Amino acid sequence: MENTWLAHAKRLQAIASTGLHFCKDDFDRERLEEIAHIANSMLAQLGNVPVERITGLVSDFAKRYSTPMLDVRGAVIEGDRILLVRELTDGCWALPxxxxxxxxxxxxxxxxxxxxxxxxxxxxxALYSVTHKAKGLYKPDTRDFYKLYFLCERIDQAQPVAGFETTDVGFFSLDDLPPLSRGRTIESDLEAAFAFHRGETTHTLFD
Structure with a gap:
């Protein structure tokens, strides 16, 4: 569950972005720009990063109605092991x-x-889980995400091989997991995949 101040700052940023997109009055625009600056400053302070990095993360700021971003993840389970990839950016492992x-x-x-x-x-x-990232135990993020988790099946017998954004790939059991890239995948995502795969859960989880 994310920090309350992080949640407030993200919400203020979204309100300012949507407001500036629709705003027709110059005085209101000035107020909304001030709210955006305050929100971005809060996010920069919370993340201990320059404010320019925060503004750079929102490439569509004030260009449309502000909505959450969408992250898709896939679980491929074989026996008692699940497919994970090693991320190039942080060297840790996640569902692809x-x-x-x-x-x-x-x-x-x-x-x-x-x-x-x-x-x-x-x-x-099957779609086994839809999660609001801010409500999970993920690494805090200044952006807002919905995360969609699919249970997938192989349709060929190719050997797993890393791609351009990954450095390694392999199958792991729940009791022998490598360090997880916690902004992308946490243990409960994997546990939910196994529960759905085994028929212990028959409906899509959501929060």
Missing amino acids: GGYADIGLSAAENIVKEIREEAGLTVTAR
């Missing part, structure tokens, strides 16, 4: 996935991500 690309469905996106990050051709069998 990433930002959803425009023009593809959520399921098509995760099929593409697993092919690019792990070299496997899969089909998306």
Whole structure:
């Protein structure tokens, strides 16, 4: 669960962004720009980073109605082991996935991500979890995300191979996990995948 002040700062930033997109009055625009500056300063202080880094993360600021970003992740389970990839950015491990690309469905996106990050051709069998990142035990993020988790199955016998954004790939059991990239994947994501795979859970989890 994210820090209350982080949640407030993100909400203020979103309100300012949406307000500036629709704003027609110069005086209101000035007030909204001040709110945006305060929000960005708070986020920079909370993250201990320059304010320019915060503003750079929101490339569509004031260009549309502000909504959460979308992250898709895929679980491929074989026996008692689950597929993980080692991230190039932090050297830790996660379920394959990433930002959803425009023009593809959520399921098509995760099929593409697993092919690019792990070299496997899969089909998306079920959506087992939809999570608001801010409400989970993930590493805090100044951006807001919905995370969609799919249970996937291999449709070929290719050997896993790392892609451009990953440095390694492998299957791991729950009792022998490598260090997780905690902004992307946490233990409960993997446990939920196994529960769905085994039929212990039959409905999509959401918060």
